[in-house]
């Protein structure tokens with residue numbers, strides 16, 4: 001029989017339709033029991049699948065029944081990963097139909113557990129793995145990838161996985177999970193998404209001693225050799241997948257800032273821990289200000305944690321304050337950092353470069369509580385990866401200083417949150433405006449219902465990515481993240497705020513991401529960074545680009 005071809009997605013090249021077993025093992029094309037009679041006959045499938053046809057709704061019911069039967073979250077994760085490997089359309093349909101239930105499994109917090117156990121639960125490779133032994137051959141290895149066209153890469157070197165530290169090559173769970181969200185939350189086609197792990201070794205002794213660890217059993221590469229490897233990777237991507245967006249993810253801050261500054265004006269890239277987190281937090285602050293009635297320029301923000309997230313958020317807040325009329329210096333003096341050694345001030349020696357902009361000329365305070373008493377912040381933001389560091393005394397003090405204190409415990413996964421939602425409400429008599437990085441269930445306190453917002457960059461990066469990919473922007477700018485923050489904040493309703501929730505419900509994530517994508521693309525056109533001619537109706541164009549989990553008709 002002559003080969004047949006199909007356009008699975010109207011924007012990407014024709015694909016040859018395999019037949020028989022080969023088709024059933026092609027996750028992008030497989031429909032399982034949803035192949036029709038005509039398809040079974042035409043594609044040599046008869047006999048290879050059970051006789052009864054199921055529509056996709058029935059298949060979703062079966063998957064969820066199986067899923068809910070799993071004894072624990074890690075087994076649920078494995079179950080979904082298996083489905084993704086077998087039938088991508090069904091996987092995304094399941095995830096999108098059950099986004100609130102499944103998000104904590106495919107993403108934080110359970111993806112963190114999956115990374116810790118990665119070598120033990122490993123079934124099947126996904127993505128591209130590059131190690132120092134591949135030096136000089138990166139283009140060749142990227143060309144081994146199944147798809148000729150890649151528009152988004154999420155890459156990690158595994159050194160700072162969530163707040164869990166160095167997980168080496170096990171960190172691959174994060175690029176895979178993030179790319180699932182690109183598709184589920186914003187409709188970026190899974191066929192053009194590529195997760196990458198740069199295995200540069202690990203300093204995690206437990207992993208090095210683990211016979212089932214999947215990475216190189218070597219200490220981390222540092223210095224020029226590391227930089228050369230990254231350079232080769234970034235340049236290889238430019239050649240093999242031109243203009244592909246590269247999202248740097250979960251790199252330790254000693255590399256995160258350097259790499260962002262090195263590549264942001266050379267290629268199409270951003271660092272989600274620095275820029276994505278900043279946008280979601282700024283959006284949360286804008287929404288919180290609708291409750292307190294204050295102005296951004298009047299806020300005093302204190303961070304616990306002066307790493308990628310803390311400094312990234314501060315930088316974006318400064319831009320937003322400057323937009324409201326403050327000078328750079330005035331705006332910077334409204335953002336303060338407390339790190340593991342106390343308040344970051346000018347007199348401290350040996351501060352890392354990225355903290356210097358926020359090292360103010362001020363008396364040193366040895367800990368968070370004394371810094372709060374001294375600075376009287378209106379917003380307390382935890383990005384330290386240190387659990388339960390917002391103690392009762394700290395949260396109560398925030399409540400004494402402010403009628404409605406904003407308390408954001410953004411560290412992931414849940415086990416690392418600086419305080420729980422319950423604690424924040426109890427210790428402030430229900431006055432705290434609370435958000436966390438990983439989800440907390442809605443709760444009742446003194447008869448009032450509270451829906452804790454999830455201040456997670458999943459609200460932002462998928463929409464930013466969709467916007468960048470749709471207009472094929474040359475670079476990703478801070479202004480795009482500022483725009484994304486404003487777009488996200490606009491989508492929070494009065495009802496959300498009435499429940500204390502400063503983010504829109506996750507059930508609306510496709511709509512939210514679509515609007516962010518339009519705002520980001522508008523910004524790219526305005527700044528001359530878009531390389532695709534501007535369509536008359538940007539929203540319609542972007543919506544038409546969004547992947548839908550619908551099976552193709554083969555016959």
Ligand code: NAD
Nearest residue numbers: 162163253305306307308309339340385411412437456457
């Ligand atoms: P990072 O390693 O770059 O920074 C961590 C910072 O915390 C460092 O400045 C370190 O000095 C400081 N720190 C460590 N121990 C401390 C202590 N005991 N007291 C005070 N400060 C301490 O990491 P990052 O990228 O900034 O991420 C930090 C946390 O924020 C992680 O848990 C991460 O999961 C979380 N995060 C959440 C989101 C989100 O969307 N909610 C996004 C990014 C990061």
